[in-house]
Every structure is written in structure tokens, then in C-alpha cells.
Amino acid sequence: MHGSRPEVGQVHSPEALRYRPEIDGLRALAVLPVILFHAGVTFFSGGFVGVDVFFVISGFLITGILYREISAGKFSILNFYERRIRRLFPALFAMLAASSAIGWFILLPDEFAAFGRQILATCLFMSNILFWSEDGYFDAESATKPLLHTWSLAVEEQYYIIFPLLLWLMVRYARSAIRPIVMLGIVGSLVVSELVLHRFPSTAFFMLPTRAWELLIGALVALIPAYSGRYAAVLAWAGVGAILIPVLTFQESMLFPGIAALPPCAGAAAILWASRGTSCAVALSNRGLRFFGLISYSLYLWHWPIIVFLGLKFGMPMSPDLTVVAILLSLAVATASWRFVERPLRKGGGKPFVWSFGGACLTAGMSVAAILIVGNGLPARFTSMQNRMVDLSIREGAAMEAAYRCGAAHKIGIRKKVGVCDVGPGGRPRLVILGDSEAMALKPAFSAALERSDIPARLISKPGCPPLLGLDRVETSRGCAAASAAMAAYVRAVKPAAIILVANWRNVLSAKNTIFAGRTSYDAASRLDNVTRALSRTVAVYRSMGVRIGIVRSLPGATTSVGRAVARSSLAPLHYTLADHRAAFVPLNRAIDALRPDAIVDPADITCRSLCAVTDAAGTPLYWDASHPGAAGNAVLEPMLATLVTKLFNGHTAHAAIGHDDGRS
Template sequence: MLSTPSDRHRPDIDGLRAVAVMLVMNFHAFPEALPGGFIGVDIFFVISGFLITGIVARELDQQRFSLLTFYARRIRRIFPALIVVLTATLVLGWLWMLPSAYAQLSADVFASAAFFANFALLLQSGYFDVESAKKPLLHLWSLGIEEQFYLVWPLILMLAARLRLNILMTAAVLGVASFLLNVALIGSSPVATFYLPFTRAFELLAGAVLACGWSYFSQTDAASNLRAFAGTALIATAAVVLNTKSAFPGWWAALPVAGSVLVLSSPAAWGCRYLLANPLLVWIGEISYPLYLWHWPLLVFYGIIKFEPLTPLDGELILGLSTVLAWLTYRWVEKPIRFGRPSPLKIASLSTAMALIAVSGAMVVQGRGFGFRLPPEIREMADVQSDSSKWRFHQCLLDLGHETSFADDCVDRNRRPLILVWGDSTAGALLPGLRSAQQKRGFGIAQFTSSSCVPALNTDMPDAPNCRAINEQVLSLARELRPEIVLLHSTWSQYLDGMAATVAALKKETNARVVVLGSVPWWKRGLPNEVLRYFMLHHRLIPERLGDADHDGSDAKLRAKLEPLGAEFISVWDVMCSAEGCLTRVGDEARDITASDQVHLTEKGSVFLIQSVIDQVLGGQAPRSSNATQ
């Protein structure tokens, strides 16, 4: 006879669900306020493993367990709210996403409907990556892991019962093996460890161990209070100490998992009976599943539509809307289907609806995001991509993770005056404009640019490995080439001391004119997306100037810091922006848009900027013959 907990409803478990979902929601809406709130998912895993294993173990012990009935219960529990949210997400994507982004969302819809979202996301990026914050269905990785676990776990329990194996020991051995695999892989494969069911199964199995070994936990008030207090402390510690840079799950996962087990094992504790079981937390716990489903897509689409950082008020309003939608979904969709009379027709209808959603997602992917939703000029303009081939990427614009030296043809050695271009990828984007101006003005170009590498000497940059060494290399090349002009350009915002060292070294060692080109306008979520947003709101092409670009505020600082050292400063903001806003396009065609993302100029944008400043850059210097001294 197995020792399993009572099957009576425990309101404190609903309260613990509420704590879990609030941790996750607040982490997503206010990540700086609650850096470890993502552990709410781990609490959910433990609760799920505890409750479902208890049900299966009791039914096996009573010889009335049915695999088909089990899966039918899972369908009635999981499908109704998920169908509603996936449908809403597809509709919002149709209204507010570019074709390429909508195709990716629809691929995620397909993966979510098929319950392998964790594998799909594993192939894309990590959970804490910047790009992941733009994925409306990112949070459904957890649902994939849970349902994959329940495809296998009941079969293992049935086999263990048939072979008369100790189910508690079976769960414990598998749980320890999963935990050790997680610890072994977290260093070398952190993203895979986060998303794979094999390395997260120990969290569900921890709940299973508790369910199967219930008699080992004393239910006296003193023991329960002690366990509940210790469990609460572990969960709180994890929520406060952990952050997106923590090697999670790894060893850290032991904190929320053990904490959840201890709290679940203590229904007699004062905190469980009076705090977790209070009506408000119980109500939030009852709607926690649709609440989890709704909150993240709403946060992501709010960012897509508003194109502004989330303010505290925004976050509170979205979480409030999520709560309203979750209650409506629970009251009018989930509750009637989940708790109503079971019938084969219900199961067939839910399965068919989920299959139709998966097919819809696949059709959108096949249709490449259904670009016909947008007028051709809007679609083409909004789909403009960076043409890095014209920036001489991997030759004269280095990816410092792969290349550490410049190609020989990065210098026009037989043309003078020579403009040496030194900076990051935004400097590389100046090349189309410089080449266009070169045809009329006859100067030479030496391009030494590196992605994310500001031309700041004696400075280490965390996001640009080898940047310090590359900058020293460029200075050495400048000494050798003796250019008449050095054009410095990047996304500045910081590293002023390093920039000052660069200007001082150039003036001393090359005697060149040093021209500093200020930062380009920053188009929040990218100018192509601004084109789409403007059309969605106003049903016409974006105006030639728009006031939605930001300035990093570096112009005044750069002038004050670098002009006393002999540098000449040119403000890009003054060239491309006015009281009416910043330049978005120089014509009505897709190629006329000025930026391909947040900061990189398109060919037309580059040509416009360089035409506007080339006289200042050259400073009246006339081209010299190819026999000039070099």
C-alpha cells in the first residue's frame, strides 16, 4: 500500500500557485525589482509533480488507473485556455507584426500547439537573451516540458507497479539522475540545460518523491511550521539572489525546488493554513494557469505597439488586464470544460481545435508571414535589411569573435587625401555614402571598423572581445599610412576617456585632422518597425520626418571633451533631425528608408549623411595625384 497524501482539496496549494505566478509575472514586468522571479516556474513544476503523481499512484494502487482517462484529463486541463491564448496571439500578430516576425511567431504557435515549444526555442536563443523578450510565446517552453514529462511518467509508473518496484525509489533515482545531468551540463550547455526535459525533470520528480513518501513527513504543528518556514526562506532567497546571469538551473535550482517541497509537505503549518489559504491567494491560484498564459503575450505586444520602455504604471495595467482576461478565460472557458461532465465529444473537439491552430501556424509559416496583409510599399519598406556586404563585413568590418586582422584591400593606397574611417559597425555603414562621394571628390578611403568596438584606446569593452587589441592595431596602421583625415564614428554614449586618448594619440603621432562624427538617431525598436507602426495607426506612409527617434545626449559631452584636444566635431543629429523630427526616408520607395534597424544607416541614409557633411570632413583639401607621397 502506497503512502500518498489525501486527495482532498488543499487551498494552500492554490495559494502557493498564486505565489509562483506572481513571481513570474513580476519578474517579466519589473525584472529589476524581482531579478529571480523566474523561479516561479520551478515552483509550478514541483506542485504539478506532487499532485499528478499522487493521483496516478493512488489509482494504480487501487487498480483503476487508465492511461486514456489520464490523457483526457490533461487535455481538458491544458487545452481550453491555451487554445484561446494561441488564437488571440495569432490575431494580434496578424494586426501588428511584419511578415518575417509573424512567420516566426506562427512557427512558435505550431510548436506550442504540438507541445515542443522548448525544443523550438532551444534552436533559436536562450531564455534571457534580448531577442527572446520579443517572442510572445517564449513562456510556453515550460508547458512543453511539463507535457513531455507526462507523456512518459505515467508509463514509467505503470511499469514500476507491474514489476512491483518501489515507486518512491524509482522517482528518487530518476530525480537524482536528472539533477546531476543538469549540474553536469549547465557549464558547457546552459541553454540546452534550461530547455531540455531531461535536465528539468528532477523538479517534477521532486514533487513526485514527496507524493510517494508522504508518510515520512511528520504533520505535527511544530514540524510543519519548521518545514514551512525553511521552505519559504529558500524560495525567498532564490527570488532575491538569483538573476538572469545566474547559471540556472544548475545547483541554484535546489533552492526553489527544495523550498517548494518543504512548503507542500506542511499543510498543518500556520502559514499554510492562514496565509497561503487566504481567499485572495486561493482565487489567484485558481486562475494561475490562464494568468500565466496571458501575461507574457500582452507584455510583448504592448512593447511592439507602443515602442517605448515599459513604465511601472504600464506594467501594473498590463498585469491587471492579464488578471481580468485570466478570470474570464477561467470562468467561461476553462471551468465549464474542465469541470463539466466528461465526454468523448469534448475531447475530440478540443483536440481538433488544437490541431487547427497548429495547421494555421504552419500555413502562415508556409506563406512567409502573409505579406499580402500590408500594401507593397509598406511591406517592402518595413522589410528593409542591413546590406552589410557594402560595409565590407568580415574584411574591413571585423566580427571580433572571429576575425582579428584587416584585409589588405581595406586601404585605397593610391589616392589622396586619405580618410581613415575608424569605429564600430555604424562607421561601417558610412561606406556606401563615402564611396558615392569618392566618385566626385577623388579622395581615398582606409576602412578599419569592428562590430561593437568603439575607437577608444586603453579601454576594455565587455561586449567586444579583442577590441582593445584591435584599436591598438588601428593606431599602428594610422602611424604607417599617415592619413590626412581620421574620421571617428560609433554609437558613443560612454568611453569618453578612451576617446580622448584616441584623439590625443592621433594628433601626436599622425598629425592628421581628426573629425569626430556624432551618434546617429536611435530608432527605439528599429525604423522598419516604425514604418509598420505608423501605417497601422494612421493608414498611410510614414512622413519624411518623425519625432520618435532618441538622441543619446553625447554631442555636448564629445564637443567639450575632444575639441580642446584638437578634434573637429560634426553632429549627425543636426544633419538628420530638425524640430519636425528625424529623417525617415529620402523618397517613397523601400530603398529610400534611412535606417535598417535602430542605428545602422541604409545605403540611401548613408549617401544622404555623407553628402551633407563631406565638405566639413574634407575641410577644403583637394585630391592629390596617385604619385603623391604616402
């Protein structure tokens, strides 16, 4: 993410320093996939690896400069950080100022307060730690965090707090062992990254110890002689392929970084090491690529806030037209930022001015952050109705999260977060409700229905995990299959008369890649296949236990958080049409019907006419976000769940869809 600067030649030779235009081309290979990936362009599903390429470039360039200065006895830590201020601060704080101004009009109070925390963390170069701490299931979505992308800047700056001193010590006391020490650091950090990744994926993604190996790869290349042998061009072009193939084939759902980040990092290293004077260098020195490389830092800084604010206003995922607007706007703003913000301070101004400028930026940034945090996001910007909508969403979300603390006395062998709640009257459970967070969201409606029916029940919910035996999730390693197995063991032990399966089927089929019977899903068809096969196994296992089986079809939900969209005066469409909702679930519903469970209910029968309702008759949101029913949604859906319970406990085994239309649209 660094701009054009001279590159250290072969560290162990007297070759003069000279500008290498192909490095700007390499920057373009890094930044463009990131922007296209974030904008939702389909063919760039692995564009996130561009950040890893940036880490390698950064480690290469700065290590070369530091090594030369330390070896010549000219190294000064103050001069080093002065250069960092010149390089980072102008565009960074211009972006923070503009984002704050736009946020005034778009971000709701709790989002604006969170934005204040993001500014503070960015000023302290600790935003990776902040976003790591906010990566829980119930935390705000990435698409509402305008400064999420600054995590990578924080990783770099934390690295550059430590690395210059370590390099100085190595040059002074262990010069001959520098390369083995750096290689050991690469291997150690990579091993830690891979080990941590499978248990704590968020930690592996955001934290310096699991990312340091990528910067150290660049450092190692800077500390060895450049390669110019007969295979240099082949090696450099192979490096290009090692970057582009992951860009085009990797999926956001995969566990990353770990070993999966090795190909793009090795590709970047190969280009830096062997491309000089080759046809690859000529190609990467193309004027167009170099331009994108020159503006890469500003482009990286500005593109994500632009995408977030457009998404909040017009809806995510963005339409094709809005995607084009976001990309073109990012390029235009980045070009202006590079020309009029980045470049003037790169060379201009003396040291006192630079330090004063840096101090003023930090002071202003932290002051704005304090105002937003202490002022709770400045709610006076909105009307009382808008603030009520936001408060309702916050309260209902917090209530659902608190519901997961209901079952400390009913542990069932699931090690990670799970809710095990008694619902209905007390007594040995005659019904067990199994599901993901949507089951927990429906707990009030189930409770009311079961109290009237005088049927004791237990609700077991694991967030993000459909209750399907053998089905695991790829992207978050939540232990879904283990949780579902524990649920089945519990049902076998308790021997209830019936079970009910509840899940966010829309999310499972459209967004959550899964593993079933050794097969990893990667698109809509393979996701459907995994889910239907797991559902078939699940129904067969529970049927063998002699329990009756009820299934709740997919809740229609909304395209985005209802109350927040209304409060924001968002232009995003909130409703699914009934036709689109039905069409999305035709294959899954056919699979469910073929299994002939004892009873099925379809919430669309209750909430949809031509459009699927997102508010009740009084205008209160049915969902506190896009898919989890709040109090109003529970009130609307409770009669449907009561009918489902009645069907199961009256002994009816006829395959039936249950529901009615209450006139809402």
C-alpha cells in the same frame, strides 16, 4: 502552470489525499512576478524566476499522481494524456484563436508568417526549440513574438513524454532506488545547465536537458515523506524568502538558469515539503492569493500576447498608464478564461469527446499555421505602401547580416561571429574602423567617403560588442573583451595611421550590463562608469600605438523600428527630442571630450533639430530598425563621415565636434 488538483500525501504513508490550498498561494507567488516583470514593473526585475517555481510545482503534483497510480496498478498513459488535454488545451487554443484574430490587424506580413510558425511549434509542443533557433543577434525581438511564453509549456510536455515511462520502469524494477536515481538526475541536469550556460546561454535557457532538474526537484519532494518537525514553519517561510528575494533582486541581464535558479526552486520545494499545517500555509491559503493561483494558468497564457500587442501598437517600453492597462486587462481576460474556458472541460465530457476535442484543436491550429506560413503572412491585408516599408526593412536587415560574410580572408583571431571587411580602395589599411553592428550598418557611407578620399581601410565589427578594451557583456557571454583585444592586436600589427570607434552607445548605457575590471554593472550609473573607464583605457592603449583616434558619438535612432511602425500605423512616438537625446549622453560626451580624441563627429548635428529625424525628406526611413542606418541613413550621414576622415588624415589634432544641420527634423 497547472490548476488546482488533489495533492498526493506522503508517498510512503497511507495518509488520504486532500486539497492543499497553500499550493494555489504558491502558484500566485510564481505567476504574479512573471506578469509584473513582463509588464516592466521596476521592482520585479527578477520576476522571471516564477517560471522555475512553476516547474517545481508541476514536477511535485504530477509525480505524486503518477506514483500513486503506478503503485496501485491503475496507470494508463492514455488516461494521463487525456488529463493533459483537459488541463491544457481549452485555454491554450482559445488564446491561440484570439491572438490570431488580433494578429490579423497588428502583425505585419513577415511577423504574421512567423506567428504561423509559432502556432505550429506550439501545437507540436516544440516552441522552445523554435525560439532557441531564432535567438540570433539579427532575429526578431522578443517583444514581437506573441507566443514566446509557450516555450515553458513545451519544456513541460517534452518532460512528460519521457518521465511517466521512466517512473513506471523505476517503480516496477528499481523501487528502492527511485530517490537516488531522481537525485542523480537533478545533479546531472544542473551541472549540464551550469556548464552549457556560459558558452550557449540560449541553449541553457530553452532546452529540456538544462531545465529538467527543476521538474525533478518537485518530483523528489513528492517521493519523500512530508516534513512536519519543529522547524517546518521556519523552513517554509525561508522558502518564501528564497523566492521573493530573487524576484526583487535578480536582473534580466544575468546568466540564467544554472545555479542562479537554485534558490527559487529550492524555495518552492521547501514550501511544498514543509508548509503543511504551518503559519506559512495559512498565509499562502489567503483567499486573494488562492484566486490568483487558481487563474494562474490562464493568466500566464494570456498576459504575454496582451503585452506584445499593446507594445506593438503603442510602443515599448510601455508607459506607466499602459502598464496598468496591460495588467488589469490580463487579469480580466484570465479570470474569464478560467471561469468559462478552463473549468467546463476539466470535469465535463467523456473520453471520446476529450480526444475529439483535442484532435480538432490541433487540426485547426496547424491549419491556421499552414495558411499563414504558405501565404507569407497574408500581405494583402496591407496597402502597397505599407508592404514596401516592410520589404525595405527586411532587405536592409538582410543586407547588413550578409555584410558580416565579407571578411573570410581576413581572420584576426576572433573565434565567434565578426565582420572584417575591406572598405574604400584596395591596399594596406591606413584606417581601421572598430565597432559593433552600427559600424557595419555604416559601411556603405564609410566606403563612399573613403573611395573619394582614396584611403584604404578595414572595418572590424562584432555585433553587440562596443570596441572597448576590457569590457565584456553580462547577459549573452559574447566574448566582447576578447574581440576588442584581438582588434587592438590587429591594429598594433598593421600600424594604420588612424582608427575610428563606432558603437550603439545608447544601448550600451541603457540596456547592456557589462563587466569591467571585475565590476558588474547593474544600473545606469554603474553602466556609465564601466563604459567610461573602458573608453579611457581604450583611448590610452591606441594612443600609445601612435595612431590618430576618431569617435562617432551616438546615433539618435528612433524609439522603435521606423518602417514597421509606419507600416503598422503604430501610435508609438518614433522621435527622440533633441533635448532628450542630448541629455541622455551628457556624462558620456563629457568623458569623451576629456580624452581629447583627434576628431569627433556627432550624428545629431546632422539629423536633429527640435526632433531627431527618423526619415529623410522623401519619407524613407533612415534606420531599418530602431538604430541601424539603412541606405537613406547612410546617404544622410556620409558627408559627416567624410569630414571625419578628412580631419584625421589632414593631421588635425584639435579637439573638434564636426557636423552640420541639413534642416531635417
